[in-house]
Structures are given as C-alpha cells and as structure tokens.
Amino acid sequence: xxxxxxxxxxxxxxxxxxxxxxxxxxxxxxxxxxxxxxxxxxxxxxxxxxxxxxxxxxxxxxxxxxxxxxxxxxxxxxxxxxxxxxxxxxxxxxxxxxxxxxxxxxxxxxxxxxxxxxxxxxxxxxxxxxxxxxxxxxxxxxxxxxxxxx
Amino acid sequence: xxxxxxxxxxxxxxxxxxxxxxxxxxxxxxxxxxxxxxxxxxxxxxxxxxxxxxxxxxxxxxxxxxxxxxxxxxxxxxxxxxxxxxxxxxxxxxxxxxxxxxxxxxxxxxxxxxxxxxxxxxxxxxxxxxxxxxxxxxxxxxxxxxxxxxxxxxxxxxxxxxxxxxxxxxxxxxxxxxxxxxxxxxxxxxxxxxxxxxxxxxxxxxxxxxxxxxxxxxxxxxxxxxxxxxxxxxxxxxxxxxxxxxxxxxxxxxxxxxxxxxxxxxxxxxxxxxxxxxxxxxxxxxxxxxxxxxxxxxxxxxxxxxxxxxxxxxxxxxxxxxxxxxxxxxxxxxxxxxxxxxxxxxxxxxxxxxxxxxxxxxxxxxxxxxxxxxxxxxxxxxxxxxxxxxxxxxxxxxxxxxxxxxxxxxxxxxxxxxxxxxxxxxxxxxxxxxxxxxxxxxxxxxxxxxxxxxxxxxxxxxxxxxxxxxxxxxxxxxxxxxxxxxxxxxxxxxxxxxxxx
Numbered sequence: 001x002x003x004x005x006x007x008x009x010x011x012x013x014x015x016x017x018x019x020x021x022x023x024x025x026x027x028x029x030x031x032x033x034x035x036x037x038x039x040x041x042x043x044x045x046x047x048x049x050x051x052x053x054x055x056x057x058x059x060x061x062x063x064x065x066x067x068x069x070x071x072x073x074x075x076x077x078x079x080x081x082x083x084x085x086x087x088x089x090x091x092x093x094x095x096x097x098x099x100x101x102x103x104x105x106x107x108x109x110x111x112x113x114x115x116x117x118x119x120x121x122x123x124x125x126x127x128x129x130x131x132x133x134x135x136x137x138x139x140x141x142x143x144x145x146x147x148x149x150x
Numbered sequence: 151x152x153x154x155x156x157x158x159x160x161x162x163x164x165x166x167x168x169x170x171x172x173x174x175x176x177x178x179x180x181x182x183x184x185x186x187x188x189x190x191x192x193x194x195x196x197x198x199x200x201x202x203x204x205x206x207x208x209x210x211x212x213x214x215x216x217x218x219x220x221x222x223x224x225x226x227x228x229x230x231x232x233x234x235x236x237x238x239x240x241x242x243x244x245x246x247x248x249x250x251x252x253x254x255x256x257x258x259x260x261x262x263x264x265x266x267x268x269x270x271x272x273x274x275x276x277x278x279x280x281x282x283x284x285x286x287x288x289x290x291x292x293x294x295x296x297x298x299x300x301x302x303x304x305x306x307x308x309x310x311x312x313x314x315x316x317x318x319x320x321x322x323x324x325x326x327x328x329x330x331x332x333x334x335x336x337x338x339x340x341x342x343x344x345x346x347x348x349x350x351x352x353x354x355x356x357x358x359x360x361x362x363x364x365x366x367x368x369x370x371x372x373x374x375x376x377x378x379x380x381x382x383x384x385x386x387x388x389x390x391x392x393x394x395x396x397x398x399x400x401x402x403x404x405x406x407x408x409x410x411x412x413x414x415x416x417x418x419x420x421x422x423x424x425x426x427x428x429x430x431x432x433x434x435x436x437x438x439x440x441x442x443x444x445x446x447x448x449x450x451x452x453x454x455x456x457x458x459x460x461x462x463x464x465x466x467x468x469x470x471x472x473x474x475x476x477x478x479x480x481x482x483x484x485x486x487x488x489x490x491x492x493x494x495x496x497x498x499x500x501x502x503x504x505x506x507x508x509x510x511x512x513x514x515x516x517x518x519x520x521x522x523x524x525x526x527x528x529x530x531x532x533x534x535x536x537x538x539x540x541x542x543x544x545x546x547x548x549x550x551x552x553x554x555x556x557x558x559x560x561x562x563x564x565x566x567x568x569x570x571x572x573x574x575x576x577x578x579x580x581x582x583x584x585x586x587x588x589x590x591x592x593x594x595x596x597x598x599x600x601x602x603x604x605x606x607x608x609x610x611x612x613x614x615x616x617x618x619x620x621x622x623x624x625x626x627x628x629x630x631x632x633x634x635x636x637x638x639x640x641x642x643x644x645x646x647x648x649x650x651x
Contacts, residue, residue, distance in 0.1 A: 004578065004579060005579055005580075008575065008576070008579040008581070012321060012325070015325075015328065019328060019331075019343070022342075022343055023342070026335075026340065026342060027338075027340075029609065032605065033601065033604060033605030033609070034600075034601045034604045034605060034609070035338060035340075036335035036337070036338045036340040036342055038601070038604075039331065039335075039597045039600065039601070040328075040331050040342065040343075043324060043327055043328060043331070044328075046320075046324055047321070047324045047325070047328060050317060050320050050321045050324060051321065053317050054317050054318065054321055057315065057317055065578070065579060065580070070575075070578045070579075072374050076373060076374050079373045080370050080373055080374070083366075083369065083370060083373065083542075083546060084567065084571070086546065087546070087550065087563065087566065087567045088567070090550055090560075090563060091560045091563050091564055091567075094554075094560060095560065099551070103547060103550075103551070106546075106547070106550070107543050107544075107546075107547050110542070110543035110546060111540075111543050114539040114540075115539075115540075123540070123543075124543070124547075127543075127544050127547050128547065131547060131548065131551050134201070135200075135201070135551055135555060139201060139203070139204045140204050141200065141201075141203055141204060141555040142555070142558045143551065143554065143555070144554065144560070
C-alpha cells in the first residue's frame with residue numbers, strides 16, 4: 001500500500017480506461033476512412049498495457065518508491081504547500097481584488113517563511129508592480145482588474 | 151548564391167535596432183535562465199512566450215530563440231563555478247569544469263566553453279544556412295506516411311534515450327499524445343474529451359503545459375533540494391588556455407561542432423546526448439584518459455561546443471519539417487504556431503524573410519554572447535549567488551501572470567497548477583516529463599498523418615512500410631526500440647537523466 005509507483009500506475013491505468021470508455025461513442029472507421037475514435041482507442045489500449053507493466057516493474061524490490069521518499073516532511077512540505085496555496089489563492093481572489101492586490105498577497109505568502117514581514121511586503125510590492133508595468137503598460141497584455149481598473 | 155543573398159536580407163532585418171534590442175534581451179534573459187537554478191531552457195522560453203504576444207513574429211522568435219541558446223551559454227557558468235548545472239546539458243561539463251575551478255582555473259574553463267560555444271553555434275548556423283535550402287525539395291516530398299514514420303522514429307529516440315526505463319519513457323510519450331487528443335479531432339473536426347467545458351474545445355494550451363511541467367514542477371522540486379545557502383563562487387581570472395592546451399582544445403571544439411550539428415538533425419535527441427557523446431569521444435581518444443574527471447580542458451571544450459552546435463542543427467528539422475528535436479525546440483514550435491507561422495517545408499518559401507532573419511539574428515546573438523561571457527564572467531558569477539528562497543516566488547509570480555495572459559483567463563492559471571503537480575509527481579515516480587511536452591505538440595500532426603495514411607491505403611497500416619522513406623524510418627524505429635530493450639536487459643544502457651527540465 002505504501003508503494004508510490006503502484007499508485008501512480010493505477011492512476012495512469014484509470015486515465016487509460018477513462019479514455020477508452022470515452023472514445024467508444026466516437027466513430028472508429030467510417031465510409032471515407034478512419035474516424036476520430038481510432039487513435040484514442042488504440043492509444044488508451046497502449047497506455048493501459050504500459051501502466052500495467054509499470055505497476056509490475058514498481059513491485060520489484062529495487063524499483064519500489066515509498067511514500068516517505070516522495071512526500072517531503074516538515075518545513076519543506078510546508079513550503080511546497082505554500083506555493084500550491086498561493087496559486088489557489090490567486091485564482092480565488094484575483095477576479096475581485098485585481099492583479100495588483102492578488103499579486104502582492106500571493107508573493108507575500110511565499111516570501112514570509114524566509115523574510116521579515118516588511119522585507120516580504122517590499123519585495124512583493126516591487127515584483128508585482130514591475131510585472132504589472134511590463135505586461136499591462138509596456139506590452140498591453142490584459143491582466144485581471146478590480147472595479148477600479150487595477 | 152541565392153541563399154547568400156537571402157541571408158544578407160535576413161541580416162538587414164535582424165540588424166534593425168528593434169530586433170537587435172530583442173536579441174540582446176533574449177540572450178541576456180537566456181543567460182540568466184541558464185545561470186539561475188530552478189529554471190531550464192524549456193521553462194525559461196515557455197515563461198517568456200506570453201511577453202511576445204504583442205510583438206511582431208520575427209522579433210518574438212528572435213527573442214525566444216535568444217533565450218534558448220543564451221541559456222546554453224549561461225548554464226555553464228554555475229556548473230563551473232559552484233557545480234550546480236543550470237540546465238541538463240551542462241551536467242557533463244561539471245565533470246571537468248568544476249575540478250578546473252577548484253584548481254583555480256575557473257576563468258580558463260569559462261573562457262574555453264564560451265569560445266567553443268561561439269564556434270560551435272556559429273558554424274552550426276552557417277550549416278543551417280547552407281544545408282537547409284538544399285533540403286527543402288527533399289522535405290516537400292514528405293507525405294503523410296513519411297511524417298507519421300518520422301514522428302514514430304523521434305518517439306522511439308525519446309523513449310530509447312530519455313529516462314530510467316523504456317516503460318517509463320513510453321508512458322510519458324503516450325501521456326503527451328493523450329493530452330493532445332483533447333479538443334477538435336484532426337480531419338473530422340469532432341470535439342473530443344472536452345466534457346462540455348468551453349475552454350477545452352480548442353484543446354489544452356501548450357504554453358500552460360510547458361510552464362507547469364517544466365517551470366512549476368522544477369520549482370517544487372527545487373524547494374526540496376536548493377533551500378540551502380548558495381556556495382560562494384571562486385575568483386574568475388585568466389580566461390584563455392595555455393599555449394600547450396590550445397591545440398587539443400581546438401581539436402575538441404572541431405569534433406564537438408560536427409557531432410552536435412549532426413545530432414541536432416535527429417528528432418528525439420536532446421543537447422544532453424551530443425554533450426555526453428562528445429565527452430566520451432574525447433576521453434576515449436585522449437592519450438591520458440585519467441585526466442578526465444580531474445580538470446581536463448577537452449572535457450569542457452568538447453561537450454560545451456557540441457551542445458551549442460546541436461541547437462543550430464536542431465533548427466533544420468524544426469524549420470523544414472515542423473519536428474522539434476528537443477523539449478525546448480517544442481516550446482519554440484509552440485511559439486511559432488502562436489504567432490501564426492507553421493513550420494514545415496513551405497516555411498522557407500512562404501516566409502523567407504522570417505526564416506533568414508531568425509538565422510541572421512543567431513549569428514548576432516552568438517557574437518553578443520561571446521562578449522557577454524568573456525569580459526563579464528565575474529558579473530554573471532554574482533548573479534549565480536542569488537538565493538533560491540528569493541528567486542522562486544518571483545518565478546512563480548511571473549508564471550502566474552504569463553499563464554493568465556495566454557487567453558486572459560484564470561482557467562490557464564489553474565492549468566499551470568494541475569500540470570505543475572502532475573510534473574512533480576511524475577518526476578518523483580521516475581517518469582520523464584520532457585517527452586510529454588514533446589509528444590503533446592506532435593500529437594495532432596501524428597494523428598492527422600496516420601489517419602491520412604490509413605485513408606490512402608484503405609486501412610492497411612502495414613502499407614506504410616512499403617514506401618522507401620517511411621519504411622526505412624519505421625524499420626529504424628523498430629531497431630532503436632529493440633536495441634534499447636536488449637541493452638536494458640543487459641544493463642549496459644547509458645541512463646541519461648530526464649532531459650531538459
């Protein structure tokens with residue numbers, strides 16, 4: 001149960017099964033030649049076969065990948081989760097706060113564990129305003145904005 | 151003569167102040183991408199694609215290709231000075247470059263790698279200018295069976311060379327093809343696997359996938375590995391080799407140039423392969439192989455030249471056939487398509503101004519890089535000491551803005567996270583991610599050419615083997631896979647690291 005490789009193999013196998021199942025309603029071969037279902041059907045079969053071979057390979061003692069070697073611990077795990085959380089926070093708040101506020105908040109979240117709060121605030125403000133200037137002002141690329149237009 | 155005139159007109163376009171500026175920006179960013187840990191050339195190039203949306207296509211590709219070969223130069227600096235390869239091809243350079251730095255000869259290692267990179271890069275680009283126009287007619291003869299066979303050959307090269315095992319490489323390749331199936335099916339136009347989500351009708355976005363798989367996943371892994379304080383770089387002095395070392399260095403540079411260029415022509419290889427082969431050749435023909443690993447200058451000159459020469463050679467399959475040789479080339483191909491340029495045999499005919507301006511800009515870029523490397527090596531060494539804890543939040547912030555700007559949608563930012571986590575866990579499971587991106591970009595062409603071939607031969611797949619070129623390529627593919635399996639069983643296969651993070 002603690003073999004990470006086996007779980008990844010099962011995940012890939014389930015993707016293969018899902019693709020195979022989803023491609024069944026698609027035409028396999030029509031009057032004028034192969035249809036849109038041909039490639040996915042064969043590909044899902046190949047992926048399923050490979051995932052089974054991968055699971056068997058991971059069951060070998062020398063290829064075993066334990067969860068304890070995969071999932072980081074302590075401070076490092078916290079840092080990895082911080083990055084994931086900061087992106088989720090951006091997706092959730094950017095439509096309301098606009099890029100400038102959302103950008104500063106997510107950068108602060110990532111900087112705070114290593115820098116003092118005022119340094120984090122200063123760095124994140126500079127980085128966010130610089131990116132806003134480059135993308136929005138200089139390159140004219142739209143960024144999420146709030147009701148005030150920033 | 152015609153090619154010469156076209157090249158001259160390319161120089162005219164490349165030497166406008168605007169394109170010169172973009173070339174300078176590109177190679178400078180590339181140098182930084184190569185130097186700073188946590189970003190490889192693929193991620194660096196993908197990260198900057200959104201910045202080019204508002205640009206003219208020529209300026210955009212000039213800048214993006216500058217990032218590509220700039221990162222090849224930059225990767226060497228951290229490798230030699232602090233033994234932290236900024237990109238995968240530089241891993242080989244660390245074998246002798248770092249020992250040279252420890253002996254107080256960091257300047258010589260950096261100097262010879264800059265000279266070798268310049269010679270290798272420039273000669274390869276001359277090669278592209280001479281060879282590519284001659285190959286246009288040959289490329290125009292490519293029909294659907296040939297394209298299909300060429301992609302299969304590239305696929306087997308990727309599987310045979312990248313990663314711990316054939317099974318893992320194959321899974322990565324097929325996953326890339328599966329991702330490519332989302333959206334409109336080639337030929338019929340039927341929308342597949344979109345599950346009613348409007349964002350998926352046009353398929354998944356390559357830039358989001360590349361930024362997630364290469365950028366975010368590398369950052370997450372980097373957090374685990376690089377939170378320690380960076381090593382202080384040694385003093386850089388004396389950039390040129392001694393008179394005694396000059397001849398063997400030049401010989402290594404010559405061999406590296408030829409090897410890198412020809413390896414660039416083969417789809418599915420990456421710059422790691424010519425660098426590794428060059429090192430192995432230099433060691434094998436050396437009178438005293440024991441010097442290798444202890445600071446042999448040929449061990450730096452050969453691989454560095456080969457990996458830069460490879461970048462030039464790899465432009466030929468990209469320009470002529472639309473087939474990228476490596477993950478970074480796949481990112482460049484993605485940029486081509488975003489800017490409305492479809493690489494393939496007709497690119498030389500329809501957009502000669504674009505092709506020759508990009509080739510000319512590479513001459514200029516290589517020259518700029520030589521000047522940026524030799525006298526400014528000390529400054530770049532200081533850039534290498536930027537702590538990762540400061541660097542990664544900035545890279546994530548750029549990634550978020552970059553992915554958002556692809557289609558002005560937070561959907562792509564979500565995609566960045568999903569593919570970042572996918573890349574992170576695949577790498578932990580020893581499954582290489584470069585083939586995923588490479589095959590994603592080729593998936594549509596592969597399916598289209600397979601369906602057209604089957605329609606041509608009334609569903610008989612084996613008829614593809616009967617055409618001389620496609621038959622040869624498929625036979626070679628079978629040979630590559632068979633050799634890889636046999637070598638794997640004998641445990642004699644060179645296990646190359648996951649290519650081009």
